[in-house]
Amino acid sequence: MPRARDKSYHLIMVGAATPEYRALLPSALLAESRPEGRVRRTARDWFVDVVFFLFAVGLALLITAAGLEQGVDEPRSMIDLGLGLLCCAGLWVRRRWPVTLSLVVSAIGVWSVTSVGAAVVAFFTVAVHRRVVVTLAVGAVGLAGGYLFPLLRPEWATGSYWVEQAWAAVAVALVLAWGLVVRARRQLVLSLRDRAHRAEAEQQLRVTQARQAERARIAREMHDVLAHRISLLSLHAGALEFRPDAPPAEVARAAGVIRDSAHQALQELREVIGVLRADDLTEDAPDRPQPTLADLPGLVDESRAAGMRVRLDRRVDDLAEVPVAVGRNAYRIVQEGLTNARKHAYGSTVDVIVAGAAGDGLSVEVRNPWPVGVSSEPEIPGAGTGIVGLTERATLAGGRLEHGRTASGDFRLWAWLPWPA
Incomplete structure (x- = not known):
């Protein structure tokens, strides 16, 4: 993954540091925040790695066959092929150590022509996964090795030295441009995906906060209503307790008030509890009748x-x-x-x-x-x-x-x- 992120990705990753926010984020998005070396390859990653590996190996075999037809010394060609295949094997760690692999392949490429396929793949990986400054530095090292190769392996020279170096520079520029385009596209897709995930998470947070606010409002209403009702119950119950000799009419009247107040309190409590148990507390939900x-x-x-x-x-x-x-x-x-x-x-x-x-x-x-x-x-x-x-x-x-x-x-x-x- 690229180390540089746009602001939206930075915000989503900072927000994911809180437990409430992480609970709402998809697991796939949280996996993006892990160090790159710890992320397992997907089926697509395996397919791309196999294609790149076969490309580098196939190119090394073709170059070796072409050199033998042109009369290049066979023992030197076999050594060259061995070094090239070694560079191809190193492509399996290109995702974890792209810069190190590219520098090693560039150093081997000073003498081994069959490592050119692995060098292209390694440099492309650096362009996709690393900053532009690092990519340019690695490309400069590769070009420097290209200037030394004709001096160490003159049997592979087919034309003017400077013309070959110019074509090498063009090839490096094309690989660099290709990698930067892929990098920009990945960052754009990742940014859009992250924004979608963040919008979804923020929507869920807004819904949760709305539910909590509605429950808090209902709790306040519960206090205002039930405190009044229950205080009436306590008042009349206390009167009956301390005046057992009250006239039957007063006892009956107090008992009737207790009964009515208890009935109303239970009814209002039932309504409040029913609303609290509902899962769809939204602004569109109808409110219970309120006094004026x-x-x-x-x-x-x-x-x-x-x-x-x-x-x-x-x-x-x-x-x-x-x-x-x-x-x-x-x-x-x-x-x-x-x-x-x-x-x-x-x-x-x-x-x-x-x-x-x-x-x-x-x-x-x-x-x-x-x-x-x-x-x-x-x-x-x-x-x-x-x-x-x-x-x-x-x-x-x-x-x-x-x-x-x-x-x-x-x-x-x-x-x-x-x-x-």
């Missing part, structure tokens, strides 16, 4: 039915006019605020304020008194990442979120979301 700001009064009524004291201050004329994406984010922020108030400040009055207009943005505020002392209600467990998720949600929507204790001692969760005009 118009569903906010139902959320407040649900919390009131669970025993919370919630005051809703609507300063928006029509909640349905709020864009769907903005309304969904605002709904999730209020839902998480009510869940946190139910966990950490049960029994306190929670104020929910929704204000804004198109062009000015939408502000959402959830405020409740800071809890004093230790609550007698059982603590509802949580992951502690709800506020982090809300901050991320507001930031991705182009807004901002603030939370913390105010100067008056209340806990305030406030968010501003852009509402285009």
Whole structure:
């Protein structure tokens, strides 16, 4: 393989250094990055090597036969043939050591004319597999040996010395051009193949990343939805536990809320798990119905039915006019605020304020008194990442979120979301 690679091949090989990228690349492409001497010959390589070997051996036999007909000394011809066949045998290692083989054959070719076939194949291999500078240096060594050959073997001289040297230079130039053309074509084919493999691998990576992003989004939705439902379950279950003497009507009402909340939580969990198990999470997949700001009064009524004291201050004329994406984010922020108030400040009055207009943005505020002392209600467990998720949600929507204790001692969760005009 050529040592010089274009930028695309360099990028694909660098990318293949990471385990994730290598897992997506075809094994045939990774095999290209191995050192050349370790790559096994393919059937095509064996065919080409056999053809080149037979060409060099056949040319050596023809030259020997022609020399014997012209009266060249037979013992010298046999020695010449032996050296030529030795050079032909060396062609089987031309892929591993092309430069070394070409230099050795050039040195033997100073005296042996039958090595010319092996010299052509060896020089062609250098032109294909090595840099142009190295190829030119090896060709210069071969030409230098060609200048010495007529002086050592004058019996093979058939014409003017300089004319023969000029033809030798033309022959070297033709072999060099042939090798460079083959090298350029191989690099082009390899570059196109690598780009195709890289495009396929990058597409698979994009699909994988899209699936991971979709699963992360679903996980956030799972937290927002199930945390609210399960906190209601825990609240009513705790009330039944600590008030076993409650009137039967209240017990029945609490049990009904527990049943309905458990049913809804299981249904939503089943939908989420079903999506997570699907293999075709693409952008074209339909989303499950999402709440909007118009569903906010139902959320407040649900919390009131669970025993919370919630005051809703609507300063928006029509909640349905709020864009769907903005309304969904605002709904999730209020839902998480009510869940946190139910966990950490049960029994306190929670104020929910929704204000804004198109062009000015939408502000959402959830405020409740800071809890004093230790609550007698059982603590509802949580992951502690709800506020982090809300901050991320507001930031991705182009807004901002603030939370913390105010100067008056209340806990305030406030968010501003852009509402285009």
